[in-house]
Amino acid sequence: MAKKLSTITPYLTAYHKGILFARSDFAFAPDDNALTRDLKRCPGYYSPMRNPRLAEPLCKHVFDKIHKPLNALLAKLAGIPLNDLRHLRDYYKDNPVYIAVVGDAIMLPQIVYQNYMEPLDEKEPIAYTGGGTPSDFIYGDIDPIPYDWSNLANDTFSYYPYQENIVGRIIGWDVQDVSALINRVIFYYDIINKLGDWKDTAANLVGGGQDFQRPPIRYFIFGTLLHLTPRGEPMKYWTGYGEVFLKRTEEVVLKPMGFKVLSAYDTEAALVGFTDNALEKIKKSCLLNRLLFFKGYIKKLVGQDVVKGKEYVERSNLIWLNAHGNQHVFMAPGPYLVAAGLGGPILHRILLQIVPNVMGGFLGPGYHLVNLGEYSTRNVENLNLGPSLVWIESCVVGRMEGVYPTESGFQAFLHAGAAAVIASSTGSNIAGGYLEPKKHRYDLPWTVWRAYLNTTRNMKKGIYPDSHFGYLIFEEMCKGLMKNATVGLAFRNAKNAYLPKDANWTLWWNPPLGENLKDIYSKEMSKSKKDRMLKAKYISFQEYALYGDPAFNPYIPGEAS
Structure with missing residues (x-):
């Protein structure tokens, strides 16, 4: 897959004055x-x-x-007996070290946790995106419960899983890519000082299709009668959720960091748009x-x-990309564009009532x-990015296991010049896709509008909805970056803060969507109240990985000196 990456490790080790730990097994x-x-035996795919x-x-x-030898090395460095696991765990909890994992998922494989939404199922494997939750968490975890890789896998000495050490995976299309990535970190300030106001700019790009309802009449028509929608699956109908969280990200997260924020929503957040000539060719x-x-x-x-996507990401130091995708590609436009292309605005509005019920x-x-504006590997590799920190909030785009490097969605950003990417390896959770108050599992037009008006009134007073799932981890990481933390430390601390903050929050449902989820949603339909959905929250804790040097310390305009 990614060949000869280990040849770079001596240089990285020397730069950080660290220890090179490598074994063929x-x-x-x-x-x-x-x-x-x-x-x-396990014949078949590798x-x-x-x-x-x-x-x-x-x-x-x-x-x-890997885990046991790594713990043995850490115990030796700390002067703590290996069998005193609690002491070892407590020591590195307070004195974390940086661990750069250099290699792909064959040379340095990830743990694959069970995943209740996308299960590891021998009888019905999820062939395209794969099942389970691949995770780098174990590289920073001192005390996992031995041989427990269940959905709710915990640690030995903490109530929730806790990552003691700071982990980032350095990977690229080839050894030249990885060499360039390391050089971007070493010469980071030399590079950004030549980029003008790039370092003070952040991109806030949120795709459509983030809003979800459960409208009872449409369920009857498209589910019971036409069998187009699995019973219980939330439908992508407008609630205002996506627009609200676009504004929230700008006002609550990015502007307080000192950034000038470039925001785009739905079709505007696509990478590129159609020229007049292209539209004329389609017409004819x-x-x-x-x-x-x-x-x-x-x-x-x-x-x-x-469309502003390409312009905004190329101009930005910190990039937040929230969209739908898979391991190869993600796209910003949602049902609003999918329902277009046949007739004018009247037919478009009619189709917009039908499209959300067909294949999600x-x-x-x-x-x-x-397709034109999707963030595909071929489109992204030709971007002219600065050494940006990129968070991709999209299903599966961070999955590298079983994916050829040049076909990897997140690795294309590293190839195009980004310094670090954070992405998820499985179906990432949306925090309901609805606004509060929502007192019942079904939605009616006036209840949706009431929640939207209530939220927008509060926003004018500076009161925004809370963040959850991966968005909460992102927000907590940004707070850490404001304190002059490295990206690895800020990410580690944000993950460790996540479950204690979010575990008891209750919700009606948590997309993603998929045919494999119909049984789950059918069970959810029988619930008369909100649920913690703790398994989904553990997935959020496990699925995000930092791809880049964990010791990278990005420039933040408003960070504490």
Whole structure:
């Protein structure tokens, strides 16, 4: 996969005056010796992504061949007996060290936790995105419960799992990419001092399709009668949630950091838009388009003068990207654009009442219009990024296990010049996609509007909804960066603060969507009250990984001196 990355490690070690710890048996390349607990072999694909049986021997390998030797080294450095695990854990909790994991998921594999939403299931594996939650958490965890990689895996000496040490994974398309990544950190201030106001700018890009309702009449029509929507699955109908959290991110998170904020929502947040020439070609491509493709209307939705994604990310030091995607690509436009492309505004409004019910709102007359502005590997690799810190809040885009490097969505950002990327390896959670107050699981038009008006009135007073799931971790990390913490330390502290803060919050549902989730949503429909959904919160704790040097200390305009 990513070859010869280890050749860079001596230089990184020398720069940080650290220790190089490497062993050939860290790698996991399954053969006939990779056995399950009942001593069965695991023929087939080389990765748990498409061969769930491998998850058990893989996780055991990581625990026995990497975690235990790493703990032994840490114990020796601290002068603490290895069998005094509590003392060792407490020592590194208060005195964390930086651990840079240099290599891909074969050379230095990740633990793959069970995932109730996207399970490791031998009988019905999730073939495209893979099941389970691949995680680098174990590289920083002193005291995991041995051989527990369940959805709710805990630690030995803490109520919630806790990451003692500071971890980041250094990876790239090839050794040249990784060399460039390390150099961007070493010469960071030399680089940014030549970029003008780039260092004082942040991009706040939030995709459409973040809003969710459970409208009873539409359930009857599209679920019971037409069988287009699984019973219980939330539908992507407007609640104002996405717009509110776009504004919240700007006012509550980024502006207090001292940034000039460039914000874009839905189609505006796409990477690029259509030129007049491209729209003309689409118009003339077939008889149907000549009759029903209104190029002037589409230009207003996703023309090159409307779309701001490329401009904003290239101008920004800190980048928050919130969208729908997978391990290869993510896209900002939601059902609003997917429902377009057939007729003008009247037909568009009609289709907008139908599209969210078909394949989670991803299929409609305008689904092809999304492709041009998607954040694909080919589009992103040609960006001219500064040494940015990028948080990608999208399903699966951070998954590297079973993914060829040049086809990896997050690695394209590193290739294009970013200094560090944080992304999730599985289906990331949306905090309901609705606004409060919401007293019942079903939604009616007046209850949705009441919640929206209540929220916007409060926002005018400076009162915003609370953050949850990955967004809460991002916000906590930003607070740490304001205190002049490195990205690795700020990220570690944010993760450790997450579960104690969010575990008791209750909600009606937590997308993502998917055919494999229909049984889960069906069970949720029987609930008469909100639930903690603790398994989903553990997934949020486990799924995010820092890709970059954990000792990287980005410039923040408003940070404490």
